[in-house]
Amino acid sequence: MSNFLSAGTYRLRRVADREIVVGVSGGSGALLASRFVEIALASRGLARLHLVISDAALMVARNEIAAAITSPEAWADRLEAGRSLKARLSIHANANVGAPIASGSYPVAAMAVVPCSAGTLGSIANGTSRDLLQRSADVCLKERRTLLLAFRESPYSLIHIENMRRAAMAGAIIAPPLPAFYIDGPSVERFLDAWCVRAVRALGLEPRGEQFRWKGAPDARGAAGSPKPRRRSR
Numbered sequence: 001m002s003n004f005l006s007a008g009t010y011r012l013r014r015v016a017d018r019e020i021v022v023g024v025s026g027g028s029g030a031l032l033a034s035r036f037v038e039i040a041l042a043s044r045g046l047a048r049l050h051l052v053i054s055d056a057a058l059m060v061a062r063n064e065i066a067a068a069i070t071s072p073e074a075w076a077d078r079l080e081a082g083r084s085l086k087a088r089l090s091i092h093a094n095a096n097v098g099a100p101i102a103s104g105s106y107p108v109a110a111m112a113v114v115p116c117s118a119g120t121l122g123s124i125a126n127g128t129s130r131d132l133l134q135r136s137a138d139v140c141l142k143e144r145r146t147l148l149l150a151f152r153e154s155p156y157s158l159i160h161i162e163n164m165r166r167a168a169m170a171g172a173i174i175a176p177p178l179p180a181f182y183i184d185g186p187s188v189e190r191f192l193d194a195w196c197v198r199a200v201r202a203l204g205l206e207p208r209g210e211q212f213r214w215k216g217a218p219d220a221r222g223a224a225g226s227p228k229p230r231r232r233s234r
Contacts, residue, residue: 018109019048020203021101021140023133024075026056027115027152030064032177033057034079036114036150036196041085043205050090050101050108051076052133056117094131102135104143110203111140115152115177118160124149125166137172147172148202175199183212 022040024033040049053072061069069075072091079086092099100106113120113133120134124147129135140147149172153160164174179191180198194212201207 017047017107018045018204019050019107020046020205021050021052021108021111021136023111023113023116023120023136024051024053024057025113025115025117025120025133026054026060027117027120028060028064029115029150029152029177030057030061032150032152032192032196033061033114034065034075035192036112036199037076037089038079038081039193039196039207040112040200040203040205041079041081041088043200043207045205046088048088048090050092050136052092052094052101052136054094054120054131054133092132094133097129097132097135099132102132102139104139108136108140108145110146110148111136112148112150112199112203113137114148114150114199116149118151118153118163121149121151121153121160121163121167124172125163125170141170141172144171146203148175148199149173150175150177150199152177173202175202180212182214 020040022037037049037051040046051072053075058069058071058075061075066078069078072093076086076089076091092101101108113124123130123134124137124141127138129138137147149167151160151164151174168174177195179186180194183190183194193210197207197210197212
């Protein structure tokens with residue numbers, strides 16, 4: 001009953017009061033993680049963003065972004081965000097399992113793991129909390145709060161599929177960072193932004209700028225008003 005009441009309380013909170021957790025695990029996709037944090041920081045309704053970065057994620061960032069990224073602070077320094085937006089950011093050491101966000105009593109509204117490695121997915125799906133990132137995700141599940149997992153792996157093994165099923169059954173949103181091919185002017189940067197904007201909305205925030213929403217299929221009639229010819233079936 002306490003979990004049910006807790007879930008209702010957090011869903012009814014004003015959007016302007018939202019604190020979220022972003023965990024960055026060791027899956028490939030360092031640019032996706034940094035862009036997600038940039039868009040979340042600038043979103044309406046965010047009070048604070050708690051950032052947890054694993055050692056494996058720092059290694060990936062050194063390979064995919066810059067060799068100088070040796071700490072979570074160095075990772076955050078490279079964010080394209082002004083001082084006022086970075087003031088919303090709180091960085092927690094992944095080894096600090098005594099951090100406030102490790103407790104269900106702390107008023108976090110939602111969490112995203114971007115990217116979510118196969119190992120991190122397995123730990124979350126099976127309740128194995130070895131560090132702050134995994135514990136924070138476990139807290140979101142037990143408190144019935146939104147937990148979004150950007151699982152970054154392909155192709156899937158049966159173990160991956162089973163872990164995704166277990167996490168989804170526990171309440172997580174499985175959201176692989178797949179490109180939205182329908183957007184105008186497709187590019188790697190716009191694919192990243194389209195996914196990040198949608199994921200940020202799933203956490204209850206209001207991202208600024210382009211929303212990348214599907215506007216419906218174009219009219220089936222040609223520009224001159226005549227029906228478009230159909231291909232003959234063979």
